[in-house]
Amino acid sequence: MKILGMRWWIVALVFLAAVLNYVDRQVLSVLAPTIQADLGLDNRDYANILNIFLIAYTLAYLVSGKLVDRMGTRNSTLLFVVWWSLSNLATAWAQGMRSMSALRFSLGLGEAGIWPAASKIVSEWFPSRERALAIGFYTMGATIGATVAPYIVIPLAAYDYAGNLPWVNSLFGHGTGWRMAFLITGLLGVIWVVPWLLLYRKPNESRFITQAERDLIQDGAPPANPATDEKPWSWGKVLSFKPLWLLLVGRLLTDPVWYFYQFWFAKYLNTDRGVAQSDLTITWIVYAAAGVGSLAGGWLSGVLIKRGSDPLRARLWVMLGCACITPLSPLIATVSGLPPTMVLTGVVVFASLSWLINISALIVDVAPKHSLGTIFSVVAAGSTIGGIIMNMIVAVMVSGPSTKAAGFMDAAFQKLLGPLLELVSGQGYGPWFMAMAFLHPLALLILWFGGIARSAAPSSPSPR
Numbered sequence: 001m002k003i004l005g006m007r008w009w010i011v012a013l014v015f016l017a018a019v020l021n022y023v024d025r026q027v028l029s030v031l032a033p034t035i036q037a038d039l040g041l042d043n044r045d046y047a048n049i050l051n052i053f054l055i056a057y058t059l060a061y062l063v064s065g066k067l068v069d070r071m072g073t074r075n076s077t078l079l080f081v082v083w084w085s086l087s088n089l090a091t092a093w094a095q096g097m098r099s100m101s102a103l104r105f106s107l108g109l110g111e112a113g114i115w116p117a118a119s120k121i122v123s124e125w126f127p128s129r130e131r132a133l134a135i136g137f138y139t140m141g142a143t144i145g146a147t148v149a150p151y152i153v154i155p156l157a158a159y160d161y162a163g164n165l166p167w168v169n170s171l172f173g174h175g176t177g178w179r180m181a182f183l184i185t186g187l188l189g190v191i192w193v194v195p196w197l198l199l200y201r202k203p204n205e206s207r208f209i210t211q212a213e214r215d216l217i218q219d220g221a222p223p224a225n226p227a228t229d230e231k232p233w234s235w236g237k238v239l240s241f242k243p244l245w246l247l248l249v250g251r252l253l254t255d256p257v258w259y260f261y262q263f264w265f266a267k268y269l270n271t272d273r274g275v276a277q278s279d280l281t282i283t284w285i286v287y288a289a290a291g292v293g294s295l296a297g298g299w300l301s302g303v304l305i306k307r308g309s310d311p312l313r314a315r316l317w318v319m320l321g322c323a324c325i326t327p328l329s330p331l332i333a334t335v336s337g338l339p340p341t342m343v344l345t346g347v348v349v350f351a352s353l354s355w356l357i358n359i360s361a362l363i364v365d366v367a368p369k370h371s372l373g374t375i376f377s378v379v380a381a382g383s384t385i386g387g388i389i390m391n392m393i394v395a396v397m398v399s400g401p402s403t404k405a406a407g408f409m410d411a412a413f414q415k416l417l418g419p420l421l422e423l424v425s426g427q428g429y430g431p432w433f434m435a436m437a438f439l440h441p442l443a444l445l446i447l448w449f450g451g452i453a454r455s456a457a458p459s460s461p462s463p464r
Contacts, residue, residue: 006209007125007217011134013196014118015141017081020189021111022145022262023152024088025053027185028104029263030150030280031157031178033270038175039096047395050263051388052101056108058384064113065377068120069232069370074200076373077117078193084110085189092172092179092186112384116376119360123369124202127217129305132315132361136298139357140291146262147287150280153181158278233371243366243455244375246447248382250359253443255383256390257326257352257436261286263387264394265345268429271398273338282342289346290353297322297354301361311365312453315358316444322358323444325351329436333429348436355440359447366455394432396421 003009028035028049036046068076087106094100122134157177161169172179201207203214238244266283269275275282297318304314325347332344367375424431 001208002210003208004210004213006206006213007134007203009208010121010125010200011138013192013199014077014114014121014138016192017077017114017189017196018118018138018141019145019148020081020185020192021084021114022142023149023185024084024107024189025111026146026149026262027088027091027153027178027181029266030153031181032267034157035100035175035178038178039094039100041097041100043399044395045097047391049097049101049104050391053104053108054259054384054388054391056105057112058381058388060109060112061116061377061381061384063377065116065374066232067113068117068373068377073117073121073124073202074196076113077121077200078196080110080113080117081189081192081196082110083113085186085192087186088189089183089186092183094179094182112377112380115380116373119364119376120369120373123364123372125217128311128365129302131364132298132301132357133295134298135360135364136294136296136357139353139360140294143287143290143294143353147284147291150266150283152185153178154278154281156181156184231370232374233368238371238374238378241367241375242450243362243452244378246450246452246455247359247363247366247379250443250447251379252382252386253439253446254352254355254359254386256386257329257439258290258349258356259387259390260394260432260436261290261345261349261352263391264429267398269338272429273341275338282338285342285346286349289350293350293353294357296350297357298361300354301358310453312362312455315362315365316448316453318358319355319440319444319447322351322355323440326355326440327437330430330434333433352440362452366452390432393421393424394429397424397427397429397432399426 032046035041041049064076064080067079071079084107087103087110091100091103091107094103118138119135122131122138126134157180159177159180161172161176161180168180169176199208203209203217233241265286266280269280269283301311301314301318304317305311309317328344329348332341332348335341335344363376363379364372
């Protein structure tokens with residue numbers, strides 16, 4: 001049996017995996033006030049748990065890219081989804097800072113791998129002019145996952161298990177609600193495995209793809225040369241690839257904006273804007289804007305390419321537009337009233353995700369296919385390092401001087417960023433909203449003057 005548009009069915013499965021990826025990571029963020037109260041965690045503990053997740057995420061990126069290149073997209077994606085789903089499920093039994101940290105570390109080890117795998121899936125299944133749109137589509141899955149997470153986990157946490165399901169309440173005892181949220185969302189990933197195993201193969205191995213679609217995917221691609229094109233680069237060659245470092249710095253500077261809206265914005269609304277935890281479903285606006293930005297960014301660069309623009313320059317033109325919008329960030333913390341706050345946030349997040357889609361597409365454009373997973377993972381490691389730095393800075397801004405003995409992460413960051421942390425300590429969220437105004441313009445200047453527009457991949461398809 002042949003399936004028309006098989007490449008879009010494949011990216012739809014990746015989309016669903018991205019939904020689950022972000023639902024699982026957002027359970028902690030959405031239920032943070034309740035979990036912190038139940039487990040006795042302050043804001044610094046919360047930031048450290050986030051950072052432990054991101055440290056695992058960073059380490060996993062460096063390994064997962066190689067796994068994708070060597071295991072292939074089918075088996076590596078299966079491994080990643082099963083790993084993170086079981087880790088999320090097991091978090092239902094967390095008892096304190098140590099166990100929660102260990103389980104979030106395990107979650108990070110699994111979740112990171114889906115993104116280099118997804119980028120390689122797109123390179124295998126899509127021609128150049130459709131890649132940014134495909135990346136935007138599966139990235140929209142992440143934003144939809146973050147959007148629906150509050151609607152899934154808040155009712156699960158608030159359900160009366162003691163009255164209606166006493167056997168469940170006896171199984172978990174204290175904190176049954178939030179524990180069931182972790183358990184049920186983890187099980188969803190196990191279910192996803194079934195259609196993945198049934199449908200996914202490479203285009204030249206799939207029995208569902210039509211010959212016309214196979215020809216479309218290969219349109220414009222140079223003939224394969226096994227002697228040069230199929231051998232993955234060594235680490236030395238990967239790390240000497242200049243575009244890798246330009247793109248790594250670009251994501252290190254700009255991805256913390258998106259991490260902030262994932263990890264801290266709900267807490268900001270709760271503490272600074274007085275939004276009750278039960279009303280934090282309003283964050284759907286942020287994630288809806290992110291989803292629209294994902295699609296719009298990919299669509300717009302695709303339009304420019306169809307009109308004859310070089311793919312690299314098309315991405316950069318879209319990123320320039322985004323960098324002109326993100327300086328609106330400081331207004332979010334200064335306007336009065338929740339509606340204008342959410343509108344401004346939606347606009348900034350729209351631009352941030354449009355940027356993210358196009359910088360991700362740049363990676364696919366400039367990296368040779370045989371080493372794309374490895375190069376993507378190293379670049380993405382810069383993203384998580386930026387997120388870790390952001391978490392530490394924001395935690396100090398919000399909490400002020402710690403009353404607890406410094407842990408190893410607090411001590412390390414104090415040595416590295418001591419003067420900066422002292423300057424912003426206790427200043428609240430305002431300075432971070434100000435800082436976000438400058439990150440995208442700075443990254444664009446680095447990418448442009450670093451010559452990213454001249455960094456075509458040796459084995460990438462030529463544009464049409």
